[in-house]
Amino acid sequence: MTNSQSTGKAAQSADVVVLGAGPAGLLAANLLHRGGIDCVVLERADRSHVQTRARAGFLVANTVRILDRHGLAGGLHRHGRQHGTCEFRTAEGRFRLDYGGLGRGERHTVYPQQDLVTDLLTHYLEAGGRIHFGTEALAVHDADTSRPSVAVREADGRPGRWRARYVAGCDGRHGAARRSLPPGALRHRRDHGISWLGLLAQAPPSLDAVGYAVHDRGFAGHMARTSEVTRYYLQCERGTAAAARSDEHIWDELETRMYAAEHGPLNRGRILHRGVVDFESDVIEPLRHGSLLLAGDAASLISPSAAKGANLAVLEAELLAQALIADLAHGDAAALERYSREALAHIWRAQEFSHWMIRLLHREPSAPEGESFFHESLRLSRLESLRTSRTHQDWFAENYTGV
Incomplete structure (x- = not known):
């Protein structure tokens, strides 16, 4: 697919404009296109950069199920590796958890995110999907109306505009979707x-x-x-x-x-x-603001301590695409409100476990003088409980491999 050839003189259009060609944007686009929804992906970077930027590589079982469900897991099954063991090392020694046999008995699949992105992009283009590389979204306008628009800078530097029924903001924490949120949007933030x-x-x-x-x-x-x-x-x-x-x-x-x-x-x-x-962790609430909807890092930023980011992005993208199809193809206008509630429930659970992992692996950075010993003793107690308690191990495994 070639870059946009827009002259900037006339607005282009699609029912759904997807901002960002990461896991969330590309999965949503694949499902929308397959569902008969006219959509386009706008991506600031060029194709080579999109397919080579290194990110996370641990996919939970639910992510694999989602990709399987939509016929998008071929590369993962050919080249991914199953993994189900982690090892904790301290000054007192080391211990292992075969978490693949604990909790729900689920394992991770090790598959680099850039390979997953390449798979999703290949599927989308081979199915005839539209994507414009080198096209930077600058702002989403009129999100409170039924015909929002996206102001862009084309690959040749000229201004352009896309009109849509909905804009799916999958362009990360610094993208146009977040910059265009209305004043009433809530951002819950924590610097760890x-x-x-x-x-x-x-x-x-x-x-x-x-x-x-x-x-x-x-x-x-x-x-x-x-x-x-x-x-x-x-x-x-x-x-x-x-x-x-x-x-x-x-x-x-x-x-x-x-x-x-x-x-x-x-x-x-x-x-x-x-x-x-x-x-840093943050969550935007709600995830729908009129015709603008958020997914992936645009919806929530999560620390890498528990490898949840890409997995949340895939889960949210499926929920978002299903909601957009329900609205646009079947007239179910309430589906988009349900998307925000369902996705946020998963996001907060993932945030809680990620926060628990941060406290498990690191000293308390902001402990007042005189309290560091107390916090460190609690942390070592958590590790000892994880080493010795089967109930604790089952809880860890269920959350470690879930979203």
Whole structure:
């Protein structure tokens, strides 16, 4: 599909304009197009960038069920890997949870998000779907009417406009959808005071489990992506520059925090990508504002501590597409209000577990002087309960693999 050739002189139109070509936007577009709804995707980046930007890679069982339900899981089943074990490391030792056999008996599928996005994009284009790359949405106008419009900057820099019945805002926390919310929209926000240096290393996994290391120097994490690429996380001070540490220093610090002296060295390799993530969470309520509806990171931002972001995006996209089809094809105007309520229920549950994981893996950053020992003792007690209590383990597994 080629970029838009709009001259900016006349508005283009679709029943639904989808902003953003991430998992939420592309899944929604696939389902809308299949449901006979005239839709178009507007994406600021070019196609190459969309298909190569590295993101999360742990898909929960419900995400796989959704993709299966709509015939969109072929690549995942061919190339994804089942995973059901995590390992916690502390100064007292280590323990493993085979969470795939706990709770509901569900596992993760390891499948890089850029591969999922490529699959969804390929399906959409092969079915004749419309997408305009290099088209930046600037603002959503008249969202309180039945004919909203989206002001855009075309790939050639010229202004353009799209008219629609509905706008699906799937363009992230800094996108036009959020910038266009009315004053009455509620944003519930929390800054957790935690930052991670996220690393993608050209190195085979160093253990056959997701690794969570709790250390006096800060958290460290190990998550396999492929047989030759591993994702690592290293807690860092707020304001740390991604390039501030050399590769050698990073590997030394990872080995220290993951207790390599006790449990074996890490497989080292070239660091392919690095970036700092500040732990912030927020939720927009409601998710419908007239003709503008939100999904994915535009609807809620969640910390990466429990790998819920992409999974929430897929779940919300299915709910949103079904609601839009119900309204546009079957006249069920109440479906869009139900979308907001149903999606928010899932979002808040995921936020709660993500917050619990943050408290499990990190020292309390804002504890008043004299209270740090109290908070640290609570955290170690949570870890000990997770190690010894089958009831706690079942609860963890159900929430860890759910949304």
